[in-house]
Amino acid sequence: MNKYFSSSNMTGGYGGVDILNDCGIEVNQGEISVVVGPNGAGKSTAMKAMLGMITLKSGDVILNGKDISGLTPEDRVAQGIAFVPQTMNIFSELTVKENLEMGAFLRNDNINKTIEDIYKLFPILKDKKNQLAGELSGGQRQQVAVGRALMTKPSVLMLDEPTAGVSPIVMDELFDRIIEIKNTGVAIIIVEQNAKQALSIADFGYVLVGGKNKFTGKGSELLNNPEVRKAFLGG
Amino acid sequence: MENFDILNALILLANFVIVPAISYGSQLAIAALGITIVYAVLRFSNFAHGDLMSFGTMTAILFTWLFQNLGITGGVLPTALIALPFAIIVTALLCLLIDKSVYRFYRKQKSHAVVFMIVSVGVMFILNATVRFIIGPNDRTFFDGEKFLIRALDFKASTGLEEGLTIKSTQLITVIVAIITMLLLFYFLQKTKMGKAMRAYSNNEDLALLSGINPDRVVMITWIIVGALGTIAGVLYGLDKSFKPFTYFQLLLPMFAAAIVGGIGNPIGAVVGGYIIAFSEIMLTYAYKKFFIYLLPEHLEPSGLMQFLSTDYKFAISFIILVIVLIIRPTGVFRGKTI
């Protein structure tokens, strides 16, 4: 029985050697799955593969029981999958508000309500709505990035290292917001460097090494697994 | 105080520097906007833009002739203004055709910008040949209607000044059409969903894709805008001066200089750059002798022409300004790159 959004047997890369070697990641609505692993393990690549941004040699991506492996990234976005990339995840030369509007590009209904919802989630964005996104601080940019992704009212949200380069206080804040989003019923996948903290809010966790699922399990299980602790959580 | 004739000096300057520079600057601004938008969205320096302008102008001339034959004229206004929308449509369609048959292939391949630049040289050859084939390489004027808004003689008669001020109707038309064009363009880029999507695509292509912005649509709209801007700039220039295909190729240098000086990829920069280049070109090639004769006492009057550079070298001025800006501030006056 597949979860709401799931990938399996993903193998492939950028044309050269395979970066992903038979890996799979799943998440349910209203839950958070966390992907951790060393640098270069293929975490970002796995995210891109699930969004269809790279062509895989094999592997399936299922959304709500439907195989979406053949869809383009745009079509997957239209199907309700939102993605916040690791780098260059905002339109730096557009204002905050325009960033949000662009997130809703595919929508033809009134988006003002959604924008207000996002201002409620991230109040600072309301204050800075007419400022260029590129001029904001690191934490604020990540909020813009998440806000832009939420504009499609997605059922799945994939975040690639959303806390990279932000201060610990802002990081806690951001995790709180992510939990809030989860509580609205969105399925969330987070790739994280801060493995300990991320796994502590995870319903399910994956440790990716060399493009393979090295460990999988409930977040708390992984946190307590001595092997995982030793190798990835610093003892 | 007989020698200190500031009013005549100012009229002299207005007549020979300010009015021509404003109108030439407006033409350059619209032309540079086309270059800067191709650069921002499609990410290459379009060497074919001068010849695209020449094609657009040729189309407008052909429509003008057609209308004149049909007995349709603009009255006091040049018939070319009626022809302009039709020429824009034809030129925009041509841009789309060229994109589909030429540039698209390299976009899909994600070719390097310099490859696009060389491809644009090929397009330049073809456009150049097409224009010469259809209308020939010679100078043509296609202006009709009322030529002057203010005539020097009338001006002198009514003001009693020694210096006359001439304002050609084409100069006023240039400024009005240019302002309307810029307002429309900036409204489109800043206020409409598609305009914002274009800026978003220009700023961060991958994220634009992730937001569901259709790149083909963006490219299509870009070429339509570029075709329109090129035609408008070309027709304004041709009405004001005359139409000669080779002149349009030569405009490439001041056009690029305007775009780069302003900050390539930045539309406001292109507009400002257009006026900077135009004013520099005209101010530095104007002979100020008479101007100083009005202002200085007799014994200080200059003997030479008081000209920085002969008009033969007006292209050198765009180049010098370009080099100075590149040395002092390589990103241009307004930081360039995206729209």
Add this chain to the structure above:
Amino acid sequence: MIEKYRAPLAFLVMALLLAIVGFGQSWSVALGIINLCIISAIMALGVNLQWGYAGLFNAGVMGFTALGGLTAVLISHQPIYEAWSGAGSGILLSGFILISAGFGIYFVHKKIEKIILKRTLIIFIIGITLIGLNIFYGPSVSIIESINPAKTGFLGGLGLPIIVSWLVAAFVAGFVAWIIGKITLGLRSDYLAIATLGISEIVIAILKHEDWLSRGVRNVTGLDRPVPYEIELQKTTWFIDLIASINTSKLQAAQILSDRQDILNKLVIDGSSIFVKLCYAGLFILVLLIIYFLSHLALQSPWGRMLRAIRDNEDAASAMGKNIVAKHLQVFVIGSAIIGIAGAMLTTLDGQFTPGSYQPLRFTFIIWVMVIVGGSGNNLGSIFGGFFIWFMWIEAEPLSIAFISLLTNGLDYNSPLRMHLIASAPHLRLFIMGSILLLALRFMPRGVIPEKVSKE
């Protein structure tokens, strides 16, 4: 397997094409084409050095060609002593002022830290220079240009053999390239294209308008020749004997002595033109071979390998820092010097210098088509491209006219449409060039003779 035969095959086809012209039209025409093919090939080698080896887009080929042409005039034309004695010192002084100003500005730019002081000083220097030029330059120019304007009206040259200019042209073009390179290399790559486009326009503007230097649009004609004149040859015994001995059978066929003499005269006239062209061809081939072998050696050297490494991966190479700009400057200067040589050769071949004839499509962008169609990065490819594209450029015109005539056959002979189309047909050669370029880029992006991929 086929890769190995591409170059010989390409040159074979080229030889066949030229032979068709030789047999079909005349050998004099064919040789005329060949001589320009060789010059084109040399220009293509220069551009290939810059673009093929280093990835530098030089859109100012025309300017360097024209500089070479100017050098040919300045080296070979007899000095106009009257002009020199009248105003030579004024011109020299102006030149001195300009050069000092250049050095002054450079010095201020490098050494002075304070921006305000720096800019004030620079503006001051420019002001002084302008005043100085106003005093010395303007009057001197008027004097020079008033001396026998119908024939000279300029300073003339050094009166040396014109062939000397081929070497000097390399230095002149190289020096100008060095200045441009200093300013624009290291900036974004497309700025180099715009800057060189600008410089070449300015060079042409100077040559057209500084009559004291180049006679401007009044042209300099009757330049010295490195090879004999046809008229002289036709009067030279050994040459007549040579022609006679080659054509003995033809001459013997003529019955009457006076017929024989007529035939011989005609043969001598034809022969002299061919002989002169052959002489040029010999000289040009020599230059082509020298430049080809030097370029070839350079390509194989560590220097050439480093250039290509930079071209292929600028990021990795940028770890070497400033080195890239220095290398690019070297290759830009050398490539432009080669173009300058070709420019001097071209003016030598023409026997005249006509600034008005320099057109960017003909002198810059066609050369680019040559390099790209021939195969960027491959010297043999550039030579082939030079030959093939020049051949097409020449033959495109008659072909276009023939094509249009065929197309308009059905129209009334005097119909305005037909007249217009026939008159416009020559412009189709630009269309053909553009199409060749676009088709090559699309379907043969590495050219007819592709660059050899080094196995490392």
